[in-house]
Amino acid sequence: MAMPKQDTNTTRALQGLENGSAAVRLQAVMAVGTAPDSRFVDKLVERCAVEPDFYVRDMLTWALTRHAPSETVPRLVGELRSERAQARSQALHTLSKIGDRGAWPAITRELLTDADDEVARSAWRAAVVLVPEGEETGLAAVLATQLGRGERETRLSLSRALIALGEVITPVLRAATTDPDPRVRQHAIATERLSRDPDAGFEFAIEEAKRIVALGTAGREE
Secondary structure (H helix, E strand, O other): OOOOHHHHHHHHHHHHOOOOOHHHHHHHHHHHHHOOOHHHHHHHHHHHHHOOOHHHHHHHHHHHHOOOHHHHHHHHHHHOOOOOHHHHHHHHHHHHHHOOHHHHHHOOHHHHOOOOHHHHHHHHHHHHHHOOOOOHHHHHHHHHOOOOOOOHHHHHHHHHHHHHOHHHHHHHHHHHOOOOOHHHHHHHHHHHHHHHOHHHOHHHHHHHHHHHHHHOOHHHOO
């Protein structure tokens, strides 16, 4: 007896997700996202952890957002405990796109301070999207512990996350401007500048912050 057409299409799509060609995998993910089916959720999440192509990973996230949060969020939260950094990072990215605040308890301090920069950056972005009203101050305090971390992209991601929290960041940034570590002071001052003048650009804010720290005027600035 011939296999029902729906089962044939499902089998073809599942096979396509593991094809050696990124173009074929991309087409398969697009097909799955266009016609959401809960049977694909596990496979989509599994592929997020190992998919090498950026564009396919981005489409995997899109396809997952097309499914019901009740089907995707628990599976993605489970990935946050994975030993594979890409699994954690991509799950966080996808949770930020789904925007279900029920996932907030899973955004732990461990993830916000993860040793892997990409995981930490994804956690920062997810946290500012999912944080419940009234918990912004606590989140700002944790994020502030990461000031001075990493290279430009990491520092810019953190600044953007902090700025997105609004006025609650003012006390933690002011405190960080007197930190013994000059990188922390520079980053705090640059974030403060950027929050006041978003059009100035991060590079300009960092260079100005370096000048202020070099002159020793950070703690005396109002």
